[in-house]
Amino acid sequence: MDSPEVTFTLAYVVFAVCFVFTPNEFHSAGLSVQNLLSGWLGSEDAAFVSFHLRRTAATLLCHSLLPLGYYVGMCFAASEKQLYSPSQAPEAWRLFLLLAVTLPSLTCTLIYYWSQDQWARHPLARTLALYALPQSGWQAVASSVNTEFRRIDKFATGAPGARVIVTDTWVMKVTTYRVHVAQQQDVHLTVTESRQHELSPDSNLPVQLLTIHVASASPGVQAFDIRLNSAEYGELCEKLQAPIRSAANVVIHQSLxxxxxxxxxxxxxxxxxxxxxxxxxxxxxxxxxxxxxxxxxxxxxxxxxxxxxxxxxxxxxxxxxxxxxxxxxxxxxxxxxxxxxxxxxxxxxxxxxxxxxxxxxx
Known part of the structure; x- marks a missing residue:
């Protein structure tokens, strides 16, 4: 159990999990894709849509490189296996190397496809294109989203991997690999679940988490769920133009x-x-x-x-x-x-x- 191979494996698994899900400690240390590639990604406040087009692509690529990073590290941690020479490595490791190389190769191909026509094929750009007027393109809708995101009166909450942002016109959910966007005037919102947690990890107080289903009336716009603290429910309702319905047996506690x-x-x-x-x-x-x-x-x-x-x-x-x-x-x-x-x-x-x-x- 004390061999370098086992020690490196355990350490790398912990690092990979933290790098993918990025706890607050990793964010504070700058060990996130957003911080490591900040020079190329640009500013979210300056260009929200462009920032997340590049961020989702870069995140997908960085995460796909983790298996290859593990193989390279094992070349040093388990030098007796001769992993640095694939022809002499055990068959199981050769198959792992093939997978580790194929995964980022496919990811690069997908990102290249997304980036064509100035990122017009990216899922976020395609969603925005559904709201574009006939004489304009998705860039015009993106400009509107960028403008509203820069306003200080927007509603924003949630962890970096599941942020909820509501502006005057848009309801958005920012996840690790995707950005969901729906127009306020087209959405139907329903509180589908409430979960009571006795202690919050941040404040050591009871907390109720609400799950709200956001369904758009526009064809082609994928429905999504947002989660937030019930204490923020009132502020969310003030920012939304559409009413929020509650499913049966869902009780919302809006105050401490x-x-x-x-x-x-x-x-x-x-x-x-x-x-x-x-x-x-x-x-x-x-x-x-x-x-x-x-x-x-x-x-x-x-x-x-x-x-x-x-x-x-x-x-x-x-x-x-x-x-x-x-x-x-x-x-x-x-x-x-x-x-x-x-x-x-x-x-x-x-x-x-x-x-x-x-x-x-x-």
């Missing part, structure tokens, strides 16, 4: 408060339940007066005389939603990462409690 209430409820369900004495009748929640009281504060996080939490002797007077809203209202909006572990006073007797002390009644 909505996400917190859902997390608060899920944590309370895990806590021990509180049995109400048979002689005690549950009254309406004094917060909303719409539902019966459903929670009781009982110190269960620690022993009675230990810790900051205190025993609350109030009878059940609040529903779960109102108690969650009270808990959220006592938090520092600038420090949402501390909400779940904080302690707040009881809204009635001011005894301090944490989420572990909120028990559902039965």
């Amino acid at each position: 408060g909505d996400l917190f209430l859902e997390t608060f409820a899920s944590l309370v369900e895990i806590n021990p339940a509180y049995s109400v004495p048979s002689s005690q009748e549950l009254e309406a929640c004094i917060g909303c007066m719409q539902t019966r009281a459903s929670v009781k504060l009982v110190k269960t996080c620690q022993e009675a005389a230990i810790g900051e939490c205190q025993q609350c002797y109030c009878r059940p007077m609040w529903c779960l939603t109102c108690m969650g809203k009270w808990f959220a209202s006592r938090q520092d909006p600038q420090r949402p990462d501390t909400w779940l572990g904080s302690r707040v006073p009881c809204p009635t007797c001011r005894a301090r409690f944490c989420i572990l002390d909120v028990c559902t009644v039965r």
Whole structure:
């Protein structure tokens, strides 16, 4: 396991995966196609369409060279296999070399085909040509896209490999190998899925990701999906001219408060339940007066005389939603990462409690 061959293979696989999917650390170090070839690609702000015509082609070529790079590296890591002399190399390695050479050769052929007629055969140029007027070409549409992208009021979000850009006229999704483009007036947008993640890798907070299907009424324009944080949904709607429909059973949380209430409820369900004495009748929640009281504060996080939490002797007077809203209202909006572990006073007797002390009644 400690041989140079195995060590190089593991290291190269990690490098290849990071080079293709490009995590933030690689972007910061400049190890991406966009950074390495910035001199040839030009500026995205100056010419958005031209930049991505070249970027997608260069990315495809660089990624197709990875198998050949592995073979060259193995010539040094496993010199005993004589890989530098294909005629003497094992048959399996000769087949791998053939594949490693064929892949970039086919890619170069495809890129040459795309670049003919000033990139008119590129998939992005072909999509733009569908929106061109009879007396003009795709370059005129590209000029309109470039102009709108330079405006500061555009909506833009997402990782480098899956960016979502919405301008006054266009809805675009920029991926590693392609740029999807649709005109706003022709699209039908539908929220098809929502996924709840307990912790975001960036902020350590709950996050809801929405999947929106973008289908164009123009024939020939391929439909595509965009993903974004539900907190950005309102800003997206403000930029869009077309309404967004929601599929059945899709609930959208547009604020951090909505996400917190859902997390608060899920944590309370895990806590021990509180049995109400048979002689005690549950009254309406004094917060909303719409539902019966459903929670009781009982110190269960620690022993009675230990810790900051205190025993609350109030009878059940609040529903779960109102108690969650009270808990959220006592938090520092600038420090949402501390909400779940904080302690707040009881809204009635001011005894301090944490989420572990909120028990559902039965």
